[in-house]
Amino acid sequence: MENRHADAQCLIVADGDVLIRNALAEYLRHCGYKVIEAANSDEVLTALRRGTASADAVLADAELAGSINAFELRIRLREEFPAITTVLAGSVDAAAKAAGQLCDDGPHLRRPYEPEKVVAHIKRLLAAVKRQAP
Amino acid sequence: MKPSRAGWSADDQNKDQMVGERNILLVEDEFLIRFLISESLRDEGYTVLEATDGEEGLAVLLSGQPVDLMITDVRMPGGIDGMELTRRSKALAPARPVIVCSGHLMSSEAAPADIFLAKPYLADALVKEVTKLMGTAWKTDTQTRSA
Numbered sequence: 001m002e003n004r005h006a007d008a009q010c011l012i013v014a015d016g017d018v019l020i021r022n023a024l025a026e027y028l029r030h031c032g033y034k035v036i037e038a039a040n041s042d043e044v045l046t047a048l049r050r051g052t053a054s055a056d057a058v059l060a061d062a063e064l065a066g067s068i069n070a071f072e073l074r075i076r077l078r079e080e081f082p083a084i085t086t087v088l089a090g091s092v093d094a095a096a097k098a099a100g101q102l103c104d105d106g107p108h109l110r111r112p113y114e115p116e117k118v119v120a121h122i123k124r125l126l127a128a129v130k131r132q133a134p
Numbered sequence: 135m136k137p138s139r140a141g142w143s144a145d146d147q148n149k150d151q152m153v154g155e156r157n158i159l160l161v162e163d164e165f166l167i168r169f170l171i172s173e174s175l176r177d178e179g180y181t182v183l184e185a186t187d188g189e190e191g192l193a194v195l196l197s198g199q200p201v202d203l204m205i206t207d208v209r210m211p212g213g214i215d216g217m218e219l220t221r222r223s224k225a226l227a228p229a230r231p232v233i234v235c236s237g238h239l240m241s242s243e244a245a246p247a248d249i250f251l252a253k254p255y256l257a258d259a260l261v262k263e264v265t266k267l268m269g270t271a272w273k274t275d276t277q278t279r280s281a
Contacts, residue, residue, distance in 0.1 A: 018190035019197055022183050036169060039186040043165040052169055125197040132196040 009106060010053045014038040014060040014073075019125040020092055024059065024099050027118050032107030041066030041073040048081055057085040059098055093119050156268050157181045157199070161191035161206040161219060162235075171205070174257040175264065179273060188214025195219075195226055203267055205260070208236035220247050231267045233260070 011033045015021040018039075025035045036053055038044045041064050047053060058077060064070040074086040087102075089095035093115075100115035158180050162168040165186075172182040183199065185191040187210045195201060204223050208216035217239075220232045224246050234244045237253035244250035249263050 128198040
């Protein structure tokens with residue numbers, strides 16, 4: 001098995017909406033990051049406490065679900081993992097913009113599209129689900 | 135510049151799958167299992183869409199993103215369990231293979247899944263089953279294109 005992440009920086013993308021989470025995570029992987037996906041605050045803490053990875057940053061939805069909310073999560077991370085930067089995003093646009101900034105500052109593997117394209121992609125996916133939902 | 139992942143064309147936004155890519159939807163509510171399996175599959179070159187329950191899995195299936203194979207747990211929180219999700223996937227795309235993983239089900243109860251894997255299982259065992267279903271020709275395509 002190849003080791004894809006020998007020197008890659010690691011991010012945790014935490015969002016309760018699967019389509020947003022998947023899209024942001026894939027975008028950041030394209031930029032060269034190792035990305036862990038978390039659906040709620042408990043999964044973020046599990047990832048870090050169980051030593052799944054030593055993340056450099058957490059990009060979280062400000063309305064993240066879980067036993068603690070996103071703001072409490074940021075406080076908890078600051079206490080337990082002070083080296084980790086936590087970015088809270090209040091909207092899809094803000095999350096994509098934050099991901100774009102991480103790409104600018106990050107590994108620069110490649111950057112095939114702008115954050116606006118990520119938002120447009122997410123909106124198309126959400127609209128498709130809405131159209132097909134019974 | 136054309137991106138390498140399906141469904142991500144920045145130019146024409148088409149959802150056509152590019153040669154050399156295989157997209158796997160992994161539906162698993164246990165974070166550590168999901169993490170381990172998704173990383174094992176990514177190490178083999180697959181694109182993995184992670185979903186934490188049946189409802190998320192269905193949202194991915196309905197989103198129009200290419201999904202070549204689905205792997206799902208059976209018992210998960212929410213209104214759609216893995217078997218219901220399997221039936222929905224087969225209704226949407228009958229030819230799309232589904233691997234069902236469960237610690238509570240007998241293999242005879244896993245229809246219409248293509249493969250049943252009893253929990254606990256090794257990540258390598260799952261990757262082998264995925265390789266059986268997906269083949270390896272697509273990896274050759276990738277190598278050919280990048281050569």
